[in-house]
């Protein structure tokens with residue numbers, strides 16, 4: 160017996176991040192006899208830039224890796240062996256020497272509506288106020304229901320539901336996966352159909368980032384990998400990478416697998432919902448990444464240079480350079 164943990168998992172400290180890290184710990188300890196003792200796997204909480212900013216929409220701050228950078232620093236200085244991330248928050252370009260080796264089986268990728276005024280976007284009363292800080296959600300709400308008022312709205316699940324109860328908003332949206340992982344799915348009013356709200360690339364997927372070539376760690380994590388999830392999020396993230404998407408760009412993508420076939424839908428929107436571009440393609444799962452890239456290129460062509468110039472201007476206005 161040793162007092163040193165065999166594996167250190169780096170994670171953010173939010174309730175959802177901790178639930179995800181504990182799930183990884185449980186899966187690893189079930190798969191490996193030497194990891195069954197509670198002390199074998201240590202969960203190391205790391206504060207990220209995204210956790211320090213509470214007062215502004217993250218979309219107004221911009222930058223990539225707001226929720227991942229400090230945890231990756233921990234991997235690089237070997238204070239942790241594995242970083243546990245919501246894959247939705249992981250930039251498409253990783254630092255040299257790090258890789259996403261492993262993903263857990265994906266949870267429900269859909270967005271959840273919380274409201275006592277309706278069970279779908281179409282159902283909400285005219286002029287209802289919807290709280291969301293996500294440009295992707297804001298744009299899709301505005302496109303379908305221009306009469307709704309969308310206000311920027313952040314905070315934990317608990318904070319948002321309190322604001323909803325207090326009547327500060329009539330509805331809010333969160334990922335179904337987060338509520339399920341927190342064991343609070345009963346709080347969800349309804350899951351929105353993917354036709355009404357296409358999810359963010361990799362929404363509902365948890366990924367493990369490791370040092371490239373760390374064979375010791377790979378021997379542990381390889382046993383909990385779910386390849387169909389990796390194929391799906393690889394297609395979605397390939398689309399995002401093609402668009403150089405950050406959390407400031409309203410991009411959605413969802414890949415589904417039926418047998419050996421992948422069905423990929425993507426969307427790019429103007430932040431105010433005034434323009435929506437979509438793609439839809441089917442192809443062999445083995446071409447997941449190429450399908451994602453070609454969907455991204457198609458979105459780019461549909462939108463044209465003027466769209467991206469306007470998007471840049473919008474972002475500059477939200478986040479003036481210092």
Ligand SMILES: NCc1[nH]cc(CCC(=O)O)c1CC(=O)O
Pocket residue numbers: 245246247248332333334335336337361362363364365
């Ligand atoms: N950006 C925050 C974030 N990152 C991952 C999730 C939810 C869980 C997931 O998508 O895996 C959330 C909150 C939300 O969108 O509701």
